[in-house]
Amino acid sequence: MTQQQLEKYLWGAATQLRGTIDAGDYKQYIFPLMFFKRICDVYDEEFEKALEEGDGDLEYAAFSEHHHFLVPEGAHWNNVRETTTNVGIAIQDAMRNIEKANPETLYGIFGDASWTNKNRLSDETLTNLIEHYSQHKLNLENVPDDQLGNAYEYLIKEFADDSGHTAAEFYTNRTVVKLMTMIMDPQPGESVYDPTCGSGGLLLNCALHLRDEGKEYRTLKLYGQEINLITSAIARMNMFMHGIEEFSIVRGDTLANPAFLQNDELKTFNVILANPPYSIKAWDQKAFANDRFGRNLWGTPPPSCADYAFEQHIEKSMDAVNGRCVQLWPHGILFRDNEKKMRKKMIETDTVDCVIALGKNLFYNSSMESALLIRRTNKEKRKVGKVLFINAFEEVKDEKTISYLLDKHIDKIFKAYTDYQDIDGFAKVVDIENIMKKDGSLLVTNYVKSSRILDNNTLSVEEAYSNWNQSSKKLNNSMKNLFKTLD
Template sequence: MALILAGTGQLTQRQLESALLSAANALRGPVDPGDYKAYVFPVMFFKWISDNWDYHHAEAVKDFGDNLTDEIEADYHPFAIPDGCHWDDVFETPVNVGSKLATCLQRIQQANPSLAGIFGDVNWANKDRLPESALVALLDTFQGVQLDPDSVTGDMLGAAYEYLLREFAEASGKKAGEFFTPRAVVHLLVKILDPQPGESVADPACGSGGMLVETVMAVRDAGGDPRTLSLHGQEVNLTTAAIAKMNLYLHGLEDFKIVRGDTFREPKLLDGAALQKFDVVIANPPFSLQNWGAETWTKDPYSRVICDVPPAKNGDYAWIQHMVATMTEGTGRVGVVMSNGVLFRGGKEAVIRECLVKRDLLEAVIGLAPNLFYSTAIPVCLLIFRSSKPIDRKGKILFIDASTRIQAGKNQGTLSDDDVNDISTAYRQGSNDNGRHGLGSRMVDIEEVAVNGFDLNIGRYIASEHTSEVNVEVALAAYREARTRLAELDAILESKLKAAGFDA
């Protein structure tokens, strides 16, 4: 049943979010909750384009009346809609609605090169995957929601999109980690990196684009002009890359570049044949990525092997080195979310860690609480790198223990606004403070880190009553995840053995 909101004037945030969640509920049953986003977001974006086309058409008619020509009207529309491909054309289709929708989405992309790939790769005509009744119900829900500027502001629409992302993440469980970073963590990381007007920003594992959107909000909230930012992202997953593009458009942004591809094997944010450099590089990449492409890095043409080639079965330090390699000289800074294992694991990772410390690129290590992320229950850390540290931080690394700062949530914890502010303040002040606001912080000379074998485990540098408890939590969480991974690998091996004719 449609929510009859069209024509009622400005929607409230609650009305808009309720309407969008009803659209997702229309798919309940035939579609796995983890796949809702692949269906709901393209339809939502199609409705938004159509409603905005109508809005701008009315403006053009008002301004020019009978003198309006196609050429004049084209200047009013940010996106072209080919004849027969408006929302109403699809909504009024009596049968084979999926085929009509697929054709229109394809034609809209062809008519607007900047929208290439934005609708993802759903086979809308596959009635076995998406019964026509479910698709009609989805369209019917959106039919009752007006998404033009008179009905919803850009901020409302962006906030509603983030609301849906969060709801879909809740429904997706661990799969959510592929596309969604908890917004409190994003907010914290952006506050620390402090993007400024006119700067270039990149996320090499951009997911749904939340990091890029947050940089825009930070600049705007500080009184700067976010339109002066140069935004870039790369994402390997087609659906997720499309979601990122929609996210940025629905937040009122137009000047950005989101590319799809494997960042390690085929980086696409380039300046000629070299990596493009950025003022701010920010990411929450997939942890402990296996088969990430180590073989291509033995002679990497993009000079990303700053220290050494990371282990073939763990791409954590590939992400770190890629991001560090893309910092601009002088102003560049990197903020990356990592599992705590990068702080102390041995082998090649220890070699790379020592090299980065000796080069004085690592500015801060910030330990967060466990159970903040959908994709893992283990605690994580934020690593902050700078191409050129401030004078008072050269030859030093700031350690911050924020492992006790967490607020209980439905499925996982979160950081409150106070948590975010206290942690970012501790970073900015950079002074020794063991215990204020439940935080421990200490500025440590690199010589002391060398004495500890370049082990960056926060407990080595900040003693607190929580240290042993946190270490036990880390060990138990890592053990549980290892057991889960082992079970998954056993199942894969058993399947392959059976396929080869062996009894497992």
């Protein structure tokens, strides 16, 4: 199959579910079923190869050393395909038995989809799904890792398109991911971490970036944590589908229970990339105020917004020698008044390397404008005491509800970042003391004129909000003076 034919074939399974379940729920059924088929087809391929090597010895061909994953007796795709009643139970049992047979690598990877609920998925619907996938072999000879991995990423994007506002929980715009990866420049043997990894796109792209450069990507150590069960399972499957096996993706709440520890402290990493959930309200602020890992080093964020809890977690997770991080945030984190003290302390550490203001609609299914916050534990000498601001509002390709970066946009932004010097109307290097004079604001348009200011003096939302904050302070002061006079 060509790449396009493969994608059409795989997406065809999702069309079988239309009208039976919500589009946002497709992924919890389609991905596990596809992975189940891949495991069984590769197992058969490996078995035939071992059988040939062992002169037809069936026992020899079944040895575990000949297989990536074990498929126990009765848990094969063909066993499920032969089932005509209670198909959901057969699928669920087969998946659980495969997980048990491969506890170190596959435990929990098939998620917790409700396969046995016949009100959602009848035997007929499941049989049709099984038969659809049975049309082609998904072994390595027919579908190499690269091809299947690309198709898997295609499906993730399709599911994101169908998932509405929840898409941002598991999918980050891949053109932005490419820019983030180029800026971080991961190297062979380094550790890469995403504390809110979603479907694993940021981690995966680091490995693929090295591979495309002709460097050894298999020595890259990938770590991720994701709170959602099915999303963390999708991330793990994503790695395997791309032929990457050296990784650790753990399900859990990064703020409440960070997964990666070393000597009772947070493990540190060379590279951290993240698109954290923004302005979440369901988090334990009280526990963070007395955090046993010392992550509240700049202060405790307000109860209605955990953004700086994630940023401080990342600060504590960076390698002391060459740690570097890039986060995709809405613009509010750059200037909000109720986080000013924490932001100033962050700036005072001189870890802020660069702030890049991006255009609108780069968050998936959200019109909010985004920004990249880039920090390093050890800056180059030429960057010490300085921050680079890049105004890339116009470097975007708009397409209705979703935008993306073209290669020319990525190249222009990346060049400005690597050059680290003033570019009229686009980039500005600013001393930290001048940032503090602006009350610790990291809003890019404070330092690089926005090309979006129109002739009629229409302001951006961020600028209008900042002005409103300032005018509110002046009003409060004048009211206080008035009351004193009246008294």
